[in-house]
Amino acid sequence: MAEVVIVDSADAAGDLVAAHIAAKVAERADYTLGVATGSTPLPVYQALARQREAGVDFSRLTAFALDEYVGLDEAHPESYHSVIDREVTVPLGLDPARVHVPDGTEATVATAGDRYEAALEAHGGVDLQLLGIGSDGHVGFNEQGSSLASLTRIKTLTQRTREDNARFFDSLDQVPTHCVTQGIGTILRAGHLVLLAFGEGKADAVAKAVEGPVSASMPASCIQLHRHVTVVVDEAAASRLERSDYYRWVYDNKPAWQGL
Numbered sequence: 001m002a003e004v005v006i007v008d009s010a011d012a013a014g015d016l017v018a019a020h021i022a023a024k025v026a027e028r029a030d031y032t033l034g035v036a037t038g039s040t041p042l043p044v045y046q047a048l049a050r051q052r053e054a055g056v057d058f059s060r061l062t063a064f065a066l067d068e069y070v071g072l073d074e075a076h077p078e079s080y081h082s083v084i085d086r087e088v089t090v091p092l093g094l095d096p097a098r099v100h101v102p103d104g105t106e107a108t109v110a111t112a113g114d115r116y117e118a119a120l121e122a123h124g125g126v127d128l129q130l131l132g133i134g135s136d137g138h139v140g141f142n143e144q145g146s147s148l149a150s151l152t153r154i155k156t157l158t159q160r161t162r163e164d165n166a167r168f169f170d171s172l173d174q175v176p177t178h179c180v181t182q183g184i185g186t187i188l189r190a191g192h193l194v195l196l197a198f199g200e201g202k203a204d205a206v207a208k209a210v211e212g213p214v215s216a217s218m219p220a221s222c223i224q225l226h227r228h229v230t231v232v233v234d235e236a237a238a239s240r241l242e243r244s245d246y247y248r249w250v251y252d253n254k255p256a257w258q259g260l
């Protein structure tokens with residue numbers, strides 16, 4: 001069962017997850033973090049930046065991003081190369097050479113998935129993968145119907161995802177139609193999955209991911225196949241969970257030594 005932690009706010013979630021990551025980095029400086037884009041992980045990155053100000057050294061940390069748009073110049077402010085650089089690499093003081101993002105360049109995209117899988121394998125994988133969740137239950141850019149065994153590859157975005165992400169662009173037309181995303185099989189290889197969700201708009205997807213059937217129709221339900229998952233949600237995102245009382249009971253009675 002995924003551990004479900006219900007917190008008061010997104011900032012509290014950020015502090016909780018960042019404290020865990022900082023403790024892991026203190027144990028092993030060459031920790032590997034899987035980073036996600038979207039607004040949801042931002043409180044984690046902000047809390048990690050505060051950990052850095054307090055003296056934690058992230059310079060030997062390696063990061064692998066989940067996904068990238070196809071056809072946006074890497075320098076475009078909304079390319080995930082740029083977003084990860086702005087929200088993660090710079091504020092955390094990461095070494096840019098250790099930050100990996102799939103190649104969304106149109107001319108070379110045909111081999112981008114295989115190259116990214118090879119880079120992940122050569123590195124030895126991801127220790128902790130941060131995940132957001134789309135309002136329809138997608139993870140990374142694994143849209144509904146994505147194979148639960150899928151690896152990094154090109155995907156076509158749904159109109160709903162394009163509309164959700166249009167807020168980052170001047171118009172819907174500018175939102176790319178394709179992406180390169182880690183597959184669900186790729187994501188499931190990480191040592192620990194930490195899925196975050198905030199707000200009422202995510203409540204239905206969270207409930208289905210945690211308590212519904214495992215199905216390619218609800219890509220985030222893949223978390224039920226992983227042995228170490230932490231779902232960190234605020235009250236609104238937790239509001240449709242049937243077993244929330246039990247999750248609170250488990251967390252309140254958790255032995256301190258277990259950590260996240």
Ligand code: GLP
Pocket residue numbers: 036037038039040041066067131132133134135138139140141161165
């Ligand atoms: C995009 C990203 C996902 C992210 C989702 C939700 O589709 N590829 O990784 O989880 O948006 O974004 P937000 O966190 O802004 O709701």
